[in-house]
Amino acid sequence: MAGVSQTTVSLVLNGRAEGEVRISPETRDRVLQVIRETGYVADPAARRLVERRNRIYGVFTYEAVFPAESADFYHPFLVGIEECAEEAGCDLLLFTSAKVEQGERRRIFSAESRIRLADGCVLLGRTIDRDDLSRLLSEGIPFVSVGRRDDAGGPVPYVGADYPPAVRALVGRAAALGHRRMAYVGSGQGPESYADRLRGFTEGVAAAPGVEGVHLTSADGLFDAGATVVFAEELADGAAIAEVARARGLDVPRDLSIVALGAPTRPVSTDIDFAGFRIPRREMGRRAVELLTHVLEHGGAPQELLACELVEGSTLAPPAQR
Amino acid sequence: MAGVSQTTVSLVLNGRAEGEVRISPETRDRVLQVIRETGYVADPAARRLVERRNRIYGVFTYEAVFPAESADFYHPFLVGIEECAEEAGCDLLLFTSAKVEQGERRRIFSAESRIRLADGCVLLGRTIDRDDLSRLLSEGIPFVSVGRRDDAGGPVPYVGADYPPAVRALVGRAAALGHRRMAYVGSGQGPESYADRLRGFTEGVAAAPGVEGVHLTSADGLFDAGATVVFAEELADGAAIAEVARARGLDVPRDLSIVALGAPTRPVSTDIDFAGFRIPRREMGRRAVELLTHVLEHGGAPQELLACELVEGSTLAPPAQR
DNA sequence: TAGCTGAAGTAATCCGTATTAGCAGATTCG
């Protein structure tokens, strides 16, 4: 349509006409005009084949992104990811095709995996398969995880929430209010985020003179433990504990303080305004895309932790007088 | 590694060795063995290049998809779209790069439009630019609109909600309860969905003997119109009317019945359980993807309307006795 | 006028896969 060769179109399309290669302004404008009229776009697969960038960032989640159950969890991350992708002029590819058998979760590397269609990939999820991670690393696929991940045959690029200092600070607050016996309820293992919270708790207790800490994997023995404040690994745990406490005639926070280490911004089946912290999810999403761009350009495995802002809430108060 | 040509590997990999093309079992096993050992996977980009299909479906919205303001509106559609794309083995491309100047809305055909990256496209939005639609049609870009659209230089493929029968049925219900003077509040034009609702109202009134209908573009003159039931074009309108009615000392539904023709499933700033109908958004999303697949394979411009389920609610009752 | 230079653009090649036509050797047919 512009009366030029495929080569020329390619050169114009990629702005190479300004540098070493010479294309006259007239020709260039003619080509650009036709491109504009037709909305021509280079085929991403072909481009990809020649090993160049697509301006497509993939987003991988093990579960569906949109359904209501997980929506509240993923949503803030996606807002940030979308914002930043928009600024970077990139499109987002949701790997919805990565399904396997009914009932199974998605896998990054299925036989039909199209992860390589994207320039790079943002990984989202509470836990991410270790094998998947190490394979991503060993195959050199650019990616950034949202959420800290332990090494998987090498350092994993991530942007996570910095739980330990936040939890330590909360333990410190509780100590300052006079609490001397504190409980952590939750597994403290599995996802890195749980381990980080427990670690923060342990460190916080160790740093507070005269404070005793106990780790319970479930709320069962909680009320026999004599704790005046409980740190719940998840907001849901906190809600459950509050429920039981009330059933036993205990007042929160007069008789028992509760600190929720989950995501207080999330609307759960409780309207208690828990003390805790805010996970900067939107910022994490944004930063993940920024880091991905960086990885694509310079390589490496950047790791960043973003601070969690403490939330005052109404469930942390001085312990009742004996 | 297996001592065979690339062709043979391809044939074995795709199971073509059983049919027309012949590969000896020994050779085949040898190749499979090497594939197993190396974890070889065909490059999806190259594969797509040959297939001339990327298995990417685009999702275009005029506003950002994820931000909280629009989330409630788009979310159910996206659930359906994602579900169905997953079943179809396709990835979703969100046109996040279609940004223009700050403050402006996205455009399908910007100078930088990347719509052709996708095999086809699902369009989402209350209103869609007529020029965009007719250009999509004239350029033969496969797409399906979520929401009915008037012709734009040709029939537009869509899956919409079937408002007229739903509104007619609601008018019928009101008539059966004894209402004789009914008002429709809303523009009745602009988006096709508004026009369809007003049309349903008009038809419903015409079909109900002894019933008078009046169309008001705003709620201003409502209380002078003498209507005992009001059909609000949007849920928000309904909420506003209820507010004003209460301020005037009117009881809903004793003194005034209100039917909301919007989306009662949406959590708005009201907790009134309006009478109205449920827009089958999730199903619309699903069906849109199914239709898009159909369009890609067979062409055409399928048009479908899905029924809205009536919602009883608590705002429609017999009119007060004079 | 031969020789050189720079500007503008293009033919040829490659990326990794799927597909098709075809080839060499063995077997069967007439």
Next chain:
DNA sequence: CGAATCTGCTAATACGGATTACTTCAGCTA
């Protein structure tokens, strides 16, 4: 015994775009 058929495999090519080496032509120099 030559021709046809079958068997098992591969060379060549297409897909769409990026890159590189090269061609062509005009203008300039000595």
